[in-house]
Amino acid sequence: MLTRRIIPCLDVKNGRVVKGVTFANHLDAGDPVALAELYDREGADELVFYDITASSDERAIMADVVERTAAQVFIPLTVGGGIRTVDDMYRMLRAGADKVSINTAAFCNPQLISDGAKRFGSQCIVLSIDARRVNEESAPPRWEVFTHTGGAGRATAKDAVQWAREGAERGAGEIVINSIDADGTRAGYDLELLQAVSAVVGVPVIASGGAGTLEHMLEAVTVGRADAALAASIFHFGTYSIAEAKRYFAEHGVPVRGV
Amino acid sequence: MIAVIDYGAGNLRSAVRALQHVGAALTVSDDPKVIAAADGVVLPGVGATRDTMQELERRGLTSVIPEVIERRTPFLGICVGMQVLAETSEEWGAHACLGVVPGSVRRLPEAGGKVPQIGWNQVHFATEHPLFASIPDGADFYFVHSFYVDTAAPEIVAGRTAYGVEFPSVLAFGSAVATQFHPEKSGRWGLQLLRNFVGLVEAHPKP
Numbered sequence: 001m002l003t004r005r006i007i008p009c010l011d012v013k014n015g016r017v018v019k020g021v022t023f024a025n026h027l028d029a030g031d032p033v034a035l036a037e038l039y040d041r042e043g044a045d046e047l048v049f050y051d052i053t054a055s056s057d058e059r060a061i062m063a064d065v066v067e068r069t070a071a072q073v074f075i076p077l078t079v080g081g082g083i084r085t086v087d088d089m090y091r092m093l094r095a096g097a098d099k100v101s102i103n104t105a106a107f108c109n110p111q112l113i114s115d116g117a118k119r120f121g122s123q124c125i126v127l128s129i130d131a132r133r134v135n136e137e138s139a140p141p142r143w144e145v146f147t148h149t150g151g152a153g154r155a156t157a158k159d160a161v162q163w164a165r166e167g168a169e170r171g172a173g174e175i176v177i178n179s180i181d182a183d184g185t186r187a188g189y190d191l192e193l194l195q196a197v198s199a200v201v202g203v204p205v206i207a208s209g210g211a212g213t214l215e216h217m218l219e220a221v222t223v224g225r226a227d228a229a230l231a232a233s234i235f236h237f238g239t240y241s242i243a244e245a246k247r248y249f250a251e252h253g254v255p256v257r258g259v
Numbered sequence: 260m261i262a263v264i265d266y267g268a269g270n271l272r273s274a275v276r277a278l279q280h281v282g283a284a285l286t287v288s289d290d291p292k293v294i295a296a297a298d299g300v301v302l303p304g305v306g307a308t309r310d311t312m313q314e315l316e317r318r319g320l321t322s323v324i325p326e327v328i329e330r331r332t333p334f335l336g337i338c339v340g341m342q343v344l345a346e347t348s349e350e351w352g353a354h355a356c357l358g359v360v361p362g363s364v365r366r367l368p369e370a371g372g373k374v375p376q377i378g379w380n381q382v383h384f385a386t387e388h389p390l391f392a393s394i395p396d397g398a399d400f401y402f403v404h405s406f407y408v409d410t411a412a413p414e415i416v417a418g419r420t421a422y423g424v425e426f427p428s429v430l431a432f433g434s435a436v437a438t439q440f441h442p443e444k445s446g447r448w449g450l451q452l453l454r455n456f457v458g459l460v461e462a463h464p465k466p
Contacts, residue, residue, distance in 0.1 A: 076403070119306070121339070173377065
């Protein structure tokens with residue numbers, strides 16, 4: 001049986017992890033390789049590196065981080081941030097990434113999804129979608145795609161669920177759904193959004209944005225029907241360990257990988 | 260010396276790094292002479308069979324792979340490196356593959372779950388094989404694939420995994436082995452499997 005995945009996400013800037021500040025002794029919390037090793041030991045099912053600024057200089061730094069991590073950590077590694085072309089994808093895959101995550105570039109040029117899928121296989125191409133809930137009284141919920149969320153963010157007027165469906169049809173092998181409303185609140189994932197996307201796409205859906213407790217992560221894969229739960233601060237700040245999260249899943253009947 | 264075949268696509272670095280991590284002496288090459296002379300050969304892969312076949316053809320590697328397997332040089336195919344061993348594939352339009360093992364590369368049934376299958380799933384051993392030394396039956400390995408090898412030769416199936424269909428996740432024939440999962444990304448058990456393969460290469464009589 002395919003297990004549900006727990007995926008820590010590391011935000012990387014200039015080759016250093018940002019946010020991870022509270023780890024105790026001996027661990028350089030800013031070192032992506034050291035953090036990746038720690039998460040690997042704890043049983044993380046894969047890792048995501050997100051290059052939060054991604055100028056062209058920084059992409060070279062990122063490739064180096066990926067290379068050094070891939071030499072030490074033997075679980076799947078996804079790289080996102082600043083990937084705009086098939087060549088960018090190739091560079092990260094060649095450095096040791098297993099998947100690349102694309103967001104704004106894919107929205108602006110949907111052909112990038114199909115080109116990447118055709119070249120490397122759909123399973124390498126992760127479409128990441130930032131979605132914000134559109135408030136309309138007494139109407140069914142809907143969500144709008146936002147791009148350029150590394151900066152101020154731009155509304156697109158595009159329906160997020162529809163974009164997820166199109167992305168999968170174009171060849172994305174996984175869809176990351178990040179709720180802008182929930183991100184950083186630690187109040188739980190947007191479960192309705194996850195349900196809505198899971199109902200229309202045939203590829204794995206990864207929940208992102210909002211995890212504050214293990215129960216939130218569990219809800220993402222049970223109520224939200226996501227295949228994996230991605231989280232950043234809940235792990236970086238040491239609130240919970242990956243091992244605790246996996247134990248919690250197992251206790252609630254959700255299959256997880258044994259380590 | 261193990262030759263890891265470089266055909267310009269896929270997870271080459273990951274496979275190389277994992278093999279080096281378990282102590283393999285290796286060279287990365289797209290030179291048929293180097294590959295033919297190696298003590299062991301690894302064909303890594305991430306991607307589509309059509310592109311992989313085109314890249315192998317472009318580099319003149321479609322003969323040397325069947326040759327080394329025929330000569331019983333220890334061989335490991337990973338993911339698409341397993342799939343191209345089949346006769347044909349239906350990925351991005353029907354096309355011929357290397358034809359080393361009888362069967363076709365088929366898409367996973369949608370009824371079984373989401374396609375691609377992405378994540379950790381259990382491998383159940385169908386045979387005893389030194390590739391599985393020190394690995395528990397039913398251990399989790401990392402899969403990323405939309406297609407699988409539907410082989411007409413059940414005797415070469417060494418491991419099976421269930422995902423809608425029960426498909427061959429490990430093939431073993433002669434001195435060749437192939438895995439649908441990615442041992443280089445399967446943590447502890449994946450590294451053990453690679454260690455076991457390196458052991459097979461080292462134990463194999465040199466010509």
